[in-house]
Amino acid sequence: MDKSAKTRLAALESLRGAFSSRLLCDFLIERRLTISDCLERSLRKGGGEEQAAAATVCAQLCVQLGGGDESEEGFKILRPVLSAIMIDGCASVAARQSCARALGMCCYVSAAEDGEDLVKSMSHLECVFNTSYPNCEGTLPTPKAGAPGLHSAALHAWALLVTLCPASRLTVLLDLHLPKLQACLESSDVNYRIAVGETIALLVELGRDIDREFEDSDQLCECLKGLATDGNKHRAKNDRRKQRSVFREVLHYIENEDFTEEKIRFGVEGIYIDSWMRRRVYDAFKEVLESGVRHHLQFNPLLRDIFGLGPPLILDSSVKASKISRFEKHLFNSAAFKARTKLRNKVRDKRADVM
Secondary structure, X not given: OOOOHHHHHHHHHHHHHHHHHOOOHHHHHOOHHHHHXXXXXXXXXXXXXXXHHHHHHHHHHXXXXXXXXXXXXXXXXXXXXXXXXXXOOOOOHHHHHHHHHHHXXXXXXXXXXXXXXXXXXXXXXXXXXHHHOOOOOOOOOOOOOOHHHHXXXXXXXXXXXXXXXXXXXXXXXXXXXXXXXXXXXXXXXXXXXXXXXXXXXXXXXXXHHHOOOOOOOHHHHHHHHHHHOOOOOOOOXXXXXXXXXXXXXXXXXXHHOOOOOEEEEXXXXXXXXXXXXXXXXXXXXXXXXXXXXXXXXXXXXXXHHHOOOOOOOOOOHHHHHXXXXXXXXXXXXXXXXXXXXXXHHHHHHHHHOOO
């Protein structure tokens, strides 16, 4: 480790760019312990900026290594320090946010089937965003500087991990968190309100998956309608526009179970984002991989497995020239994702015994 913080930070930024734009799994397999050790030192001893960069590289390293034993081994080393920084009120907000995102992604990719790491990671994330919940009198706390951004990062990471939980655990989480999250829709921060709204939509979707009789409250719909048509002049115009757009979509799903489909193209392929769960998973990888997410969708076996794309395509010019119809692509994509969901449900059943 170089003694210069500036040199270490520059090295981390170089790794961040390389891990985002290229697939380096074979290169990293033999060097994973050395890199993990360096990242752990940066997290423990570095300043806020260095810690934030190191946490992002931790998440990228897990994505590069895939969901195998090597990735799990690295997560076992890094999880305690990521959690410690995230819940440390004296650490910089940027570092805590980055550690929250990294903890969620690393756990999603690397958590073992026994569910122990999943339970611990979710518990630590809850400790962070729980502080935004209303007190015993039903009043929302006044947020400190930077707190809404931290709460949003922790909530998004927690929501990603919720998608791995078995049905028995989901029922408990829905009963515990939905009422409190509904109260957080009154938050003064627009980005946190949006994060809460998206998480509520995801929880409702998961609730309907395990119980077709699952119902949302009329009070929730009224609150969502207010946010979807908010014309409060005290809020910035861009904030109002962004909020109305998201909450119109959330309300439309809650009332009609209809999700606005989006297609992500990369090379000659594409995936359909056709559910809140699929959107949360895609957004999480996009936050970590940034502009390189499409490259990883093309070539990274982990992402291709998660999104049901199969092995990376090897195309010659004749294959590139032939295209199937949009409808055929959609049918293939939907079938592949259903197969992936069934596989994950089997893993959920194994975790249910632990939780």
